[in-house]
Amino acid sequence: MRASWLIAILVLIAAIWPVATFSGYHLFQLTMVVVYAIAILGLAILTGINGQISLGHGAFYAIGAYTTAILMASWDVPYWVTLPVSAVVCAGVGFLVGLPALRLGGLYLALTTFALAVAIPQVLKHKAFETWTGGVQGLVIDKPEAPFDLPLTSDQWLYLFSLFVGVIMYALAVNLTQGRIGRAMRAVRDHAVAAEAMGINLAMLKTRTFAVSAMYTGVAGSLGAIAVAFVAPDSFSVFLSITFFVGLVAGGAASIGGTIIGAIFIEFVPNLADKVSKAAPGAVYGVILIVMMFLMPKGAGGFVADMWRKLVKAGGR
Amino acid sequence: MEGFIHQVISGIATGGIYASVALALVMIYQATHHVNFAQGEMATFSTYITLTLINIGLPYWVAFLGAVAISFVIGVAIERLLMRPVANAPVLTSVGVFVGLLLIVNSVTGWMFDYTIKQFPSPFSGKPMLGGFLSGHELGSTGVTLAVLISVYLFFKHTRLGLAMRAAAFNPVSSRLVGVRVGWMLALGWGLAAAIGSVAGCMVAPIVFLDPNMMSGILLYAFAGALLGGIDSPLGAVLGGFMVGVIENLGGAYVVGTELKLTLALIIIISVLTLKPSGLMGRKVYSRV
Numbered sequence: 001m002r003a004s005w006l007i008a009i010l011v012l013i014a015a016i017w018p019v020a021t022f023s024g025y026h027l028f029q030l031t032m033v034v035v036y037a038i039a040i041l042g043l044a045i046l047t048g049i050n051g052q053i054s055l056g057h058g059a060f061y062a063i064g065a066y067t068t069a070i071l072m073a074s075w076d077v078p079y080w081v082t083l084p085v086s087a088v089v090c091a092g093v094g095f096l097v098g099l100p101a102l103r104l105g106g107l108y109l110a111l112t113t114f115a116l117a118v119a120i121p122q123v124l125k126h127k128a129f130e131t132w133t134g135g136v137q138g139l140v141i142d143k144p145e146a147p148f149d150l151p152l153t154s155d156q157w158l159y160l161f162s163l164f165v166g167v168i169m170y171a172l173a174v175n176l177t178q179g180r181i182g183r184a185m186r187a188v189r190d191h192a193v194a195a196e197a198m199g200i201n202l203a204m205l206k207t208r209t210f211a212v213s214a215m216y217t218g219v220a221g222s223l224g225a226i227a228v229a230f231v232a233p234d235s236f237s238v239f240l241s242i243t244f245f246v247g248l249v250a251g252g253a254a255s256i257g258g259t260i261i262g263a264i265f266i267e268f269v270p271n272l273a274d275k276v277s278k279a280a281p282g283a284v285y286g287v288i289l290i291v292m293m294f295l296m297p298k299g300a301g302g303f304v305a306d307m308w309r310k311l312v313k314a315g316g317r
Numbered sequence: 318m319e320g321f322i323h324q325v326i327s328g329i330a331t332g333g334i335y336a337s338v339a340l341a342l343v344m345i346y347q348a349t350h351h352v353n354f355a356q357g358e359m360a361t362f363s364t365y366i367t368l369t370l371i372n373i374g375l376p377y378w379v380a381f382l383g384a385v386a387i388s389f390v391i392g393v394a395i396e397r398l399l400m401r402p403v404a405n406a407p408v409l410t411s412v413g414v415f416v417g418l419l420l421i422v423n424s425v426t427g428w429m430f431d432y433t434i435k436q437f438p439s440p441f442s443g444k445p446m447l448g449g450f451l452s453g454h455e456l457g458s459t460g461v462t463l464a465v466l467i468s469v470y471l472f473f474k475h476t477r478l479g480l481a482m483r484a485a486a487f488n489p490v491s492s493r494l495v496g497v498r499v500g501w502m503l504a505l506g507w508g509l510a511a512a513i514g515s516v517a518g519c520m521v522a523p524i525v526f527l528d529p530n531m532m533s534g535i536l537l538y539a540f541a542g543a544l545l546g547g548i549d550s551p552l553g554a555v556l557g558g559f560m561v562g563v564i565e566n567l568g569g570a571y572v573v574g575t576e577l578k579l580t581l582a583l584i585i586i587i588s589v590l591t592l593k594p595s596g597l598m599g600r601k602v603y604s605r606v
Contacts, residue, residue: 053412100591106408107352108594111540112586114354118537119583126576238533242416249413282424289417293410294402 008170011260015163027155028227029267034162035224037263038169040247041256042216048253049177050209051189053106056113058241059120060214062231064090064221066124069139069231070132079144079226083165086222087215094214098207117241124233138232141225162223169216174256176212185209217244239282246285249292251301258301265300324566330455331524332562333462337517338532338539339546339554340466341510346548348486348506349404354415356514356539357532358422359395363388363515364522364531365430368437377440381519385512392511396504404503426529437522458520465516466555469509473551482506534579538565541585547599557597561585 018030043057067086071077077085097116101109123129125136133139146157176182184205187195196202225231243266251262269288273280296303338356345353353359363384370380395418403414441457473479484492485502493499518532525531538561546557561582568581589596 047409051409053409055412055416100587107350107412108544108590110408110412111352111544112583112590115537115540115583115586118533119580122577122579242420245413245416253409280424280428282420283428286417286420286422286424289413289420290399293406293413293417297410 007257012167016160018159024153024155027159029271031155031159031162031227032224033260033263033267034159034166035220035227035263036244036247036266037220037260038166038223039217039220039244040251040259040262040266041169041173042213042218042220043244043248044251044253044256044259045173045177045185045216046209046213047248048255049182049189050185050206050213051106052101052206052210053110054113054213054241055110055245056115056117056120056241057213057217057244058236058238059113059116060090060094060217061221061224061240061244062120062124062233062236063093064218065225065231065236066133066139066221067218068222068225069141072141073134073139074132079141080161082226083219083222086218090218090221091211091215094218095207095211097214098210101210102203102206114238114241117238121233121237124236133233136233138230138235140230143229144226158227162227165219165223169219170256173216177256181205243285246289248299249289250299252299252303252305255299255301255305257305258299261300261304320570321567324570325563326451327455328563328566329559330451330459330562331521331566332542332559333459334517334521334535334558335538335542335562336555336558337462337465337513337520338535339542339558340469340551341513341517342539342543343548343551343554344506344510344513346543347551348482348503349400351400351411351415352540352548353510354412354536355418355422356510357536358419358426358529359388359391359511360514360518361527361529361532362391362422362426363511364437364518364527365426367515367519368435368522368527369430371438377438381440381516384519385515388511388515389508392508393504395511396507400503400507401500423529430529432529435527437519437527439523454523461516461520465513469513469551478505534582537579537582537586538562541582541589544586544589544596547596550596550598553596553598 015030015034018027022030039057039061042060043054046052046054046057064086067089068079068082071082071085072079097113101112124133127135143154144158144161145154146152150157152160177185184195184200187198187200188202188205192202247262247266248259249262250265251258251260265288269284270281273284292299298306338360341356341360342353345351345356366387367380367384370383371377375383399414399418403410439454439457441453473483481492481497482502482505484495485497485499486506489499492502517535521535522531525535539558542558542561543554544557545560546553546555548554564585565578565581569578573581
């Protein structure tokens with residue numbers, strides 16, 4: 001327990017240090033790592049801990065991003081006020097999507113959410129919502145400046161702000177998953193019937209988990225929209241959902257710390273692979289997915305945790 | 318009224334393509350209880366093989382059959398190499414492997430044949446037929462699809478190999494005891510599914526044009542068709558595919574407009590799964606705890 005606190009603090013120190021030393025673009029990349037980490041965290045709560053597979057979390061990310069963008073562009077709402085709003089909106093949508101998902105076992109849920117991910121750009125482009133969403137063109141929003149005349153550039157401030165939100169989200173997630181509800185989620189994943197017999201309300205737990213998961217990914221979407229300062233339907237294609245899934249698997253589905261590794265992976269690997277060829281990022285993702293499934297089913301996070309446990313055991317002896 | 322009939326008939330023509338992809342999905346689902354998310358990309362790859370064979374100067378039908386044969390081999394190879402180790406793994410693992418396969422096939426297609434949109438020839442004349450209701454290609458592709466569906470039916474009902482494949486899917490343990498090589502039957506099933514997918518790809522490519530993401534929408538309609546008909550019933554999947562084709566065309570023309578056609582597939586999937594999860598012709602599955 002104490003060791004994991006130590007790791008968390010070390011990670012935090014390592015995360016704050018770049019503010020002073022990194023240039024604008026690298027800071028933006030790190031901001032996106034934080035954003036992706038929160039999004040994958042949402043997916044990990046649903047898929048890794050509760051056992052409901054979603055291939056469509058890009059849809060919630062898109063809804064969060066659009067909530068923020070519409071509030072900022074149409075009503076001039078300050079950027080930080082949009083986060084709780086989009087959390088509420090996405091939790092609501094997640095709850096509604098979770099309702100039919102109750103009747104769907106693993107594979108069918110994966111299929112339905114996959115369909116959701118394929119369909120969402122079309123809905124965003126649709127004429128009926130064009131006055132708010134800006135249609136195919138999307139929306140441009142202003143990048144926030146540092147408040148109280150702090151001597152920070154907008155990139156530095158944005159990174160610190162995302163980090164702050166991220167720390168809160170991670171603390172909440174750790175709290176949630178290690179407590180009574182977290183144990184109930186794992187029980188449902190491992191044996192739904194036994195969990196029900198022990199008095200867990202399956203329907204309530206599953207839909208609420210879906211809502212929490214959608215909320216996390218939605219808040220990530222909002223942060224992402226603020227960081228990029230632009231939203232458009234085509235940036236939320238099915239490939240985004242698959243990217244989150246890849247990040248989840250790479251980090252380790254049931255590992256909270258692993259989501260950070262997954263986020264680093266999906267932010268930097270495509271950039272490196274892109275230099276080889278346009279087709280390379282997809283191929284790398286695909287190969288990684290299959291190799292992870294065969295060799296490291298618990299992901300990088302699970303692998304590190306296992307190694308750590310072995311190390312502690314050896315040290316204790 | 319004439320417009321309505323036109324929509325229904327051309328819905329049936331596209332429905333045939335959905336029906337064959339749905340059949341390919343169901344064949345793999347029946348035998349392994351996996352849904353092949355990569356079915357669409359595999360079909361696209363096969364279509365590119367056909368185009369390559371045509372470009373090196375082979376006549377259309379030779380290239381077509383050649384691509385079908387190559388797809389069959391690829392399907393068997395994928396089952397042997399990738400799917401065999403995860404046959405009894407948890408759902409998350411199999412979904413991961415299938416999504417990985419989807420990404421790899423998609424990238425390999427883009428890398429080998431580049432991302433530009435290509436025209437694909439049709440072996441049928443473009444003249445309108447049946448009193449102007451249907452183009453020659455639509456009529457021809459419906460004919461080809463029906464021929465494929467009927468021969469698959471005859472194969473499973475009236476050959477020893479088809480019987481062995483059905484037995485392997487229905488009860489692997491008992492089939493193994495009577496001497497059926499269950500593993501090879503699954504591989505054959507994969508090969509057949511890939512071959513059927515390649516036919517569907519070649520039939521749809523002249524209409525939607527060929528690019529690496531050609532089948533992603535079609536895969537969604539095929540999912541909807543397979544679920545509508547019942548994911549463990551081949552006949553149901555075929556009927557479901559045709560129905561989705563008609564629903565999609567009528568919905569696109571009269572209700573939601575062409576921009577929301579994919580959303581229509583999503584709505585079909587969600588309504589089937591919530592209202593009648595076993596589909597129109599599927600069996601209800603009971604499990605002991």
